[in-house]
Amino acid sequence: MRKAMADLTLSVEAIGMAKHCIYVVAIVALLVSCSGYRTALANDIYMAQSATGGANGADCNDAYDYDFFNAARNWGSGANEIGPGTTVHLCGTFTASSPNTTALTFRGSGASSSPITVLFEPGAVLSSPAWAATGAINLNRQSYVIVDGGKNGRIQNTANGSGLANQQVSNGIYGSNNSMVHDITIRHLNVSNIYQYVADSLPDEGAARASQAIELYSSGSNIIIYGNTLSKCGQACIDISAAGSNNATNWQVYSNTLSGATWFIDLSAGALNATFSNVLVYDNDLSDNSPFWNTDNHFHCDPIFVRAPGGGQGGSSSYSNVLIYNNYFHGPLGNMSGMIFFSYNGGGGNYVFNNIFQPSSTYTLRPCAGDGWVAPNYNNVAYVGVYNNTFDSSAASACQGSAPWGGRVTALGGGGTSWPDTMVWENNIETYMFGTELKSGTLTSDYNIWFGITSVRNGGGSLAFKIGRNYYTYSNWKAQGYDAHSPGPGADPKLDATDHLGKGSAAVAAGINLSSLCAGSLVPLCADKAGNPRPGGSTHWDLGAYNSANPRTPMKHGAVAH
Numbered sequence: 001m002r003k004a005m006a007d008l009t010l011s012v013e014a015i016g017m018a019k020h021c022i023y024v025v026a027i028v029a030l031l032v033s034c035s036g037y038r039t040a041l042a043n044d045i046y047m048a049q050s051a052t053g054g055a056n057g058a059d060c061n062d063a064y065d066y067d068f069f070n071a072a073r074n075w076g077s078g079a080n081e082i083g084p085g086t087t088v089h090l091c092g093t094f095t096a097s098s099p100n101t102t103a104l105t106f107r108g109s110g111a112s113s114s115p116i117t118v119l120f121e122p123g124a125v126l127s128s129p130a131w132a133a134t135g136a137i138n139l140n141r142q143s144y145v146i147v148d149g150g151k152n153g154r155i156q157n158t159a160n161g162s163g164l165a166n167q168q169v170s171n172g173i174y175g176s177n178n179s180m181v182h183d184i185t186i187r188h189l190n191v192s193n194i195y196q197y198v199a200d201s202l203p204d205e206g207a208a209r210a211s212q213a214i215e216l217y218s219s220g221s222n223i224i225i226y227g228n229t230l231s232k233c234g235q236a237c238i239d240i241s242a243a244g245s246n247n248a249t250n251w252q253v254y255s256n257t258l259s260g261a262t263w264f265i266d267l268s269a270g271a272l273n274a275t276f277s278n279v280l281v282y283d284n285d286l287s288d289n290s291p292f293w294n295t296d297n298h299f300h301c302d303p304i305f306v307r308a309p310g311g312g313q314g315g316s317s318s319y320s321n322v323l324i325y326n327n328y329f330h331g332p333l334g335n336m337s338g339m340i341f342f343s344y345n346g347g348g349g350n351y352v353f354n355n356i357f358q359p360s361s362t363y364t365l366r367p368c369a370g371d372g373w374v375a376p377n378y379n380n381v382a383y384v385g386v387y388n389n390t391f392d393s394s395a396a397s398a399c400q401g402s403a404p405w406g407g408r409v410t411a412l413g414g415g416g417t418s419w420p421d422t423m424v425w426e427n428n429i430e431t432y433m434f435g436t437e438l439k440s441g442t443l444t445s446d447y448n449i450w451f452g453i454t455s456v457r458n459g460g461g462s463l464a465f466k467i468g469r470n471y472y473t474y475s476n477w478k479a480q481g482y483d484a485h486s487p488g489p490g491a492d493p494k495l496d497a498t499d500h501l502g503k504g505s506a507a508v509a510a511g512i513n514l515s516s517l518c519a520g521s522l523v524p525l526c527a528d529k530a531g532n533p534r535p536g537g538s539t540h541w542d543l544g545a546y547n548s549a550n551p552r553t554p555m556k557h558g559a560v561a562h
Contacts, residue, residue: 043079043086046121049094060091060121066103075107082107084114084144090153091121096128099159099166103128104137110144112183117146120153120189130160131194133210135174143182143220147173149189149228160211161196161232167204170194170234175216180244182220188227195234197291205298209262212236217270218243223251232260232291239263241270248276257285259331262292262299269308269317269345277347279306279322280521287331293363294335300370302341303329309344320347320382323521325354326529326545333396334363338375346381351522353387354529354545356499359396368396376423387514387525388427390499390544394452427511429493429544443467445482447512449493449543450474464489485512493544500546507543514541 046063053062057080068074069088077083094103103126110116118137126136136155139145155172159165172191175181195211197204211234216223219240230237237258242248251267258264264286269276281304289301304324308317322342329339339357342350352374362368369375373391376384425445432452453464453474465477472480474489487506494502501507515536518526527533529545542548 046089048091072107084111087117090124093125099130106140106142109142115144120150122151125154130166133169135171139175141176141179146185154190157193162198162201169210172213177217180220183222185224190229212239215239217241229257236263236266237261239266242274242276243271249278251279255283259288263305274317277320281324282326290332300337304340307343318345321349330358332361333359336369337371339373342376348383351385355389357391385424391430394432501548508548509540511541
């Protein structure tokens with residue numbers, strides 16, 4: 001009887017376990033069904049240069065060939081079509097059969113909550129001798145798109161540039177100029193050798209001038225570009241241009257490593273009456289424009305260029321609320337109008353803060369920065385606030401005197417017809433520059449260190465400051481009402497190799513507290529470049545990009561210190 005009861009108990013337990021297993025299987029099946037794995041609404045489609053295995057797009061071993069992407073018949077809302085929510089996975093190397101072609105052309109848009117994503121699988125490469133002007137990837141007027149380089153995705157040219165097999169206009173990623181593309185994200189991608197220009201290669205200046213790693217022309221709102229490495233780009237590494245009468249807003253360019261271009265970041269209103277606003281450019285590493293140091297000066301090299309050129313042509317294009325902060329400018333940088341150049345019809349709310357400017361060498365035949373390291377110039381730049389930056393030209397001899405005005409911090413007005421309404425220049429460190437010129441409709445310059453500033457053109461000796469045609473000693477400069485609270489010209493900020501403040505720095509607690517400004521998009525101003533908070537209340541801030549008491553993170557291989 002006892003054995004029979006035991007057997008009955010085991011039978012009941014077995015039945016219970018069986019039911020449990022059925023429930024688990026049912027739940028797993030439901031989860032798989034809800035996840036959309038291969039057959040539900042969120043498609044994952046895999047592509048390679050040539051079809052592999054079963055050629056059904058299920059994975060990299062059974063991939064479609066890449067013509068699947070380019071055929072309009074494969075775009076839609078079906079389970080095996082490309083549409084909102086689809087992730088297209090790129091597998092292996094895609095090699096162009098000839099120059100001047102495009103690998104992938106979008107045939108549709110995503111949706112606001114379901115973008116279309118192109119994802120580079122590990123090791124995926126789009127390679128051509130020279131991709132076409134329409135890019136290796138052509139967005140083709142489509143929006144709600146993500147291009148994700150994944151772990152190490154790459155777009156590259158192998159033979160385009162001075163002395164190479166091709167000298168043609170080329171782009172890595174291209175946004176068409178026929179409509180306002182919007183809601184575009186480009187991230188974690190390596191784009192290289194789009195145009196390999198060699199200085200003074202005059203026949204191919206035009207092709208170099210029209211090539212970009214990323215060109216988004218006629219861009220609307222919500223353009224996000226981050227975490228990319230872009231090198232040997234041609235004219236620009238990142239070129240975003242607004243058009244049309246709508247106000248494009250929310251452009252963010254951050255955490256990119258950029259080199260080998262005349263303009264690393266070019267932000268513009270590319271047509272009459274176009275506007276853009278609320279733009280954040282931060283945590284980028286920008287270095288080396290030396291390939292474009294032409295003796296004919298046909299390239300003016302501006303690491304960051306912000307402009308509304310339509311405004312100089314009778315239109316009403318403009319920009320406003322552009323914030324440039326926490327960036328690292330270094331390496332060979334020269335032949336520049338400005339390290340940061342604001343040009344044409346800038347409205348209010350533009351700020352430059354917590355940046356490190358540390359050129360290692362410059363072009364000796366031209367000024368280090370002809371219109372200034374920060375240059376709001378040429379027609380109606382209404383307001384620029386410049387705070388807590390470190391301008392360090394200690395290693396750049398051309399900024400110290402081999403070219404007139406080679407190291408001036410800013411020149412406003414210049415060749416333009418009107419000066420900005422207001423510029424505020426506070427809490428900055430400037431070292432070893434060849435003369436300083438500041439001018440503005442309304443200029444505030446105070447709480448700065450000017451260390452090692454040498455004579456200006458037509459001046460000499462201690463005449464190192466200039467406004468308009470007037471030259472001043474530092475004491476006379478102060479007598480004009482400038483830098484009333486700034487330490488004397490011998491005050492040494494004691495910068496170390498990474499431009500942190502060394503022991504005994506005169507920059508410690510020498511600044512004005514700017515906490516009252518830290519609201520909205522200016523919240524990052526109340527931390528230093530490394531993200532460490534600056535003091536609140538009435539406590540004096542340190543000058544420059546870094547707080548003195550923060551631990552140092554050495555910069556390695558040109559990376560931005562965080």
